[in-house]
Amino acid sequence: MYSQITRRQALGGLAAGATGLLQLPQALAQGSWPSKPLRLVVPFAPGGSSEIVARALAGEMAKSIGHNVFVDNKPGAAGNIAMQEVANSADEHTLILGHIGTLAVNPFIFPKLPYDPIKDFTPITLISKVPSLYVVHPDLPVKNLKEFVAYAKARPGQLNYGSAGNGSAGHLAFEYLKMVSDTFMLHVPYRGTGPMLTDLMAGRLQAASVGAPALLQFIKAGKLRCIATGTAARLPQLPDVPTVAEQGYKGFEMTQWYGLMAPSKLAKPHIDKLEQEAVKAARGKAVSDKLSQETALAVGNTSAEFARFIQQEQARWKPVIARAQIKPEGA
Template structure:
């Protein structure tokens, strides 16, 4: 009987301590992990969000870059961290894809993480040099059908969101291209400008400055609708593939078992940030958009993306680097 009473007392005290911690949250700086090198798209989004959260939560937001293993190193650090709201992560498509890409499965988003909020989306684009052979999507498809696996395209890495987007496109259009994976979008863009590649598939955030300078041209955007900053560029969907959509998305996540009150606090502040001029302009300047919504919607989206990537990895036999 004493053991039962002690057990109830222990549970009650743990719950009380957890609730007290959540009520006071945050009382110290918050670390936000990024599974990519500094200066990349996810890093830029994380820093923009961090500035807003720092102001609204009255605490420092420390961005910690942990690149490697397709973001699995950063995810591992996240799920091994205490579920107290002081270690978070800005994740992208790899979070949903890596469960199928890597064997053994590196983590389980249903069991190991707590979704907090979706942040936004930026289109994946197919781009070529200003004098490239394939100025129109129809030209690319026609040439690829005549010469399978000869047309090259660079990506920021094997199994990354742009690579997956191109695989979705190849499936939809019935063509086969040759992927050249790089360690990030910047070196792929450099080689495209230098004439070593026919195309690149990258997110619009990375390509926009080069298009505006006249060095590169976007052949098609993979978002559901045209980009507001490049309205003359057609989408893949309107080019003969209705319903096609492939974007890079960003979400804020925490370790599993993070107290619901802390998750709610963070979600509320992220939603406020997404309404701010700074965040809407930051994503809007590169053709992206913020993605406000509920916690339940964020969880549902992550699971739907996991299932979509699982099917693609299986059917296209995609292997990680």
């Protein structure tokens, strides 16, 4: 025996069925992100540490996230052009490599930024730190940082240090050292690390701070002397060189760093998935080994930890930039 179904009940059932059919593709779509390759924008020219870090992470993430992750270099205006583009992106598949410059330095150098590093982006994970080294020409009669500071204080304004340009990581690193050591040395900006190192090794400059990957070969060849590392702990590649902190400046740390960022408008489930995949990749042996070859340190912290780190770095660099009156190129 069967019960009779009213017309209203039948129509209601059809409507419910139709709603379910409509909801099914939507649910599938929400669950299948990413639905196409992810674009990881690098706001600098190819060939530097930024590209090495980005490609190491992208290659590992692609193995487990279900789609390719391709690196897209987009240099210009100290990273501001790329940051603005990604902040305004709405395709849900565009990410960016965050950097000490774009996230912790540019806000205090440029009078007005086309993006807000806190409001427009969500931190995913801190991928890597690249150690900064403090080096001098080997003819300078100093063996360590303590002797260098004493030598500089006895000759205020007589020593020159070089950097890759105004507002560069090397510029910031040396101004930070000048601030904590209360020394006065003249800054000579160059257009890139290469020509600056040429002059340093020729003796036209006395000192500089540069990322470890570009310096190790010259240190080992005796063309430069490393007097300190900017890392929190000594580097395995330079076990006999103490850190700045070890030599009397507690809490001092100077590293270039790179992290994965997403536009803040990206849906929370996508952010969570990115964090899970990026942290797993950054902590994995493949990425760690690749970065270690470049004297870079793999990190892979949580989104919340990375957000706190960015705030700490902004607090670190704001007074350094103000004291040194650092301006962008052409300003």
